Amino acid sequence: MFFASLSCSPAVFLEIFSCSSPSLDSLPEDHLLSFEFYQFSCVWTNMDDPFDSYPEEIKECQQALMNNDPAAAAAKIQEYLEKQKNIPLNIAVTGETGSGKSSFVNAVRGIDDEDERAAPTGCVETTMEVTPYPHPKYPNVIFWDLPGIGTTNFPADKYLEHVGFEKFDFFIIISADRFRENDVKLAQEIQKMEKKFYFVRSKIDHNIQDEKRSKKNFDAEKTLTRIREDCIQGLQKLGIEAPQVFLVSKFELHLYDFSLLHETLERELPDHKKNVLLFAMPNINREIIKKKKEAFQAKIKYFAGLSALVAGVPVPGLSATVDLRMMVTVIEGYLRGFGLDKSSLQRLADSTDVPYEDLIAVIKSPVALNKITVDFLLNLMAKMSNTHLLMAVEEGSRFIPLIGIPAAMSLSFTVTYRTLSFFLNELADDAQRVFKKALGLDTAV
Numbered sequence: 001m002f003f004a005s006l007s008c009s010p011a012v013f014l015e016i017f018s019c020s021s022p023s024l025d026s027l028p029e030d031h032l033l034s035f036e037f038y039q040f041s042c043v044w045t046n047m048d049d050p051f052d053s054y055p056e057e058i059k060e061c062q063q064a065l066m067n068n069d070p071a072a073a074a075a076k077i078q079e080y081l082e083k084q085k086n087i088p089l090n091i092a093v094t095g096e097t098g099s100g101k102s103s104f105v106n107a108v109r110g111i112d113d114e115d116e117r118a119a120p121t122g123c124v125e126t127t128m129e130v131t132p133y134p135h136p137k138y139p140n141v142i143f144w145d146l147p148g149i150g151t152t153n154f155p156a157d158k159y160l161e162h163v164g165f166e167k168f169d170f171f172i173i174i175s176a177d178r179f180r181e182n183d184v185k186l187a188q189e190i191q192k193m194e195k196k197f198y199f200v201r202s203k204i205d206h207n208i209q210d211e212k213r214s215k216k217n218f219d220a221e222k223t224l225t226r227i228r229e230d231c232i233q234g235l236q237k238l239g240i241e242a243p244q245v246f247l248v249s250k251f252e253l254h255l256y257d258f259s260l261l262h263e264t265l266e267r268e269l270p271d272h273k274k275n276v277l278l279f280a281m282p283n284i285n286r287e288i289i290k291k292k293k294e295a296f297q298a299k300i301k302y303f304a305g306l307s308a309l310v311a312g313v314p315v316p317g318l319s320a321t322v323d324l325r326m327m328v329t330v331i332e333g334y335l336r337g338f339g340l341d342k343s344s345l346q347r348l349a350d351s352t353d354v355p356y357e358d359l360i361a362v363i364k365s366p367v368a369l370n371k372i373t374v375d376f377l378l379n380l381m382a383k384m385s386n387t388h389l390l391m392a393v394e395e396g397s398r399f400i401p402l403i404g405i406p407a408a409m410s411l412s413f414t415v416t417y418r419t420l421s422f423f424l425n426e427l428a429d430d431a432q433r434v435f436k437k438a439l440g441l442d443t444a445v
């Protein structure tokens, strides 16, 4: 409580904590900062955190703090953040030859079929190999291009053994027309192994085009509903009780059911894997960009906490050096997650036929498109200082003569928190503008 008062006025503090279950979404940024600092100080001072939102690993750093060892505590937080980056997600993609497996594996990774990292498409499958294709920006997320069960001539149970089913988080079974007996047998076997499967009906763009050409009163929604119903009924006849089928086109992930597929996967994955999937998803709609921003925002308190703990180590200059390096890495992660690096934007330009120059014209943040270095960041922060940083310095320095290190910690927490929030907001807005531009929508955000 004492430390929390360092970063907000008592009135604000009371206002925030008098409500029994505050909704973090509705808190203005300053209040959120105070709230997160309060939680951090609860951990720091070994008080009960009434909202209990820190993961176990971070609570472990309490002991180090109680032993007056902030360096060890900072290392614990760092360890937690590293671990988050390495959570594996293995997605198996299967279906008959020619159904669009390899195309799907490329499209979800945001990779062009011609790219050297692409799974080869359009070729007749002859090998029995199971090929891993890591996500270009998140190599812990791997899409596995499986041979069709028909190619292997194995029964479903042997097939699953052959592909090494244990390692997969879930299976995507693709068909370009109707699902066959093989698909169903495989799904049933997957279920027996207590794994999840999802049916994807590919090449929907073909069907839509064909209908458009052949029907006078063409209705896209009706066509989609009919295809979905046909697939569902076919699967039911073959013995799947309540199948869900997602309609997808490799050329237009933002259309049809791909968003719904992502939402479903996200809902059904264990908590610690939800964000792993989210960041690996291309920006197919505004909601995904918003969710990425929220997930990034939720982590800022850990980085701010880390910088506060480092500030508690009485080595002059250490705190600023560590903070700046850490912030560079975190902001690079924002660029990667929002697809605002050069290669992602170039790919987006190629796939949407919107010129690269038009896409970058709507970007406002100076950190997008640039190689960020510590000096570059320092320069930008110097420019922000009037609005953001001086406020923090003032707030913190008021207490310095009284309590020394805790004030430096509060200050460090606040500066890191504000700086990261500032760049996150800017980059999330840029991502929204780029998305709208790429889809040819009105660009005002």
Ligand SMILES: Nc1nc2c(ncn2[C@@H]2O[C@H](COP(=O)(O)OP(=O)(O)O)[C@@H](O)[C@H]2O)c(=O)[nH]1
Pocket: 095, 096, 097, 098, 099, 100, 101, 102, 103, 104, 120, 121, 122, 123, 125, 202, 203, 204, 205, 206, 248, 249, 250, 251
């Ligand atoms: N129009 C269209 N063609 C697709 C789609 N998905 C795959 N294809 C094409 O279908 C053919 C077979 O795709 P491929 O990914 O190689 O299938 P795989 O054998 O299951 O790996 C290729 O010529 C792809 O370009 C799609 O969503 N729409």
Ligand SMILES: [Mg+2]
Pocket: 101, 102, 103, 120, 121, 122, 125, 145
């Ligand atoms: Mg293939």
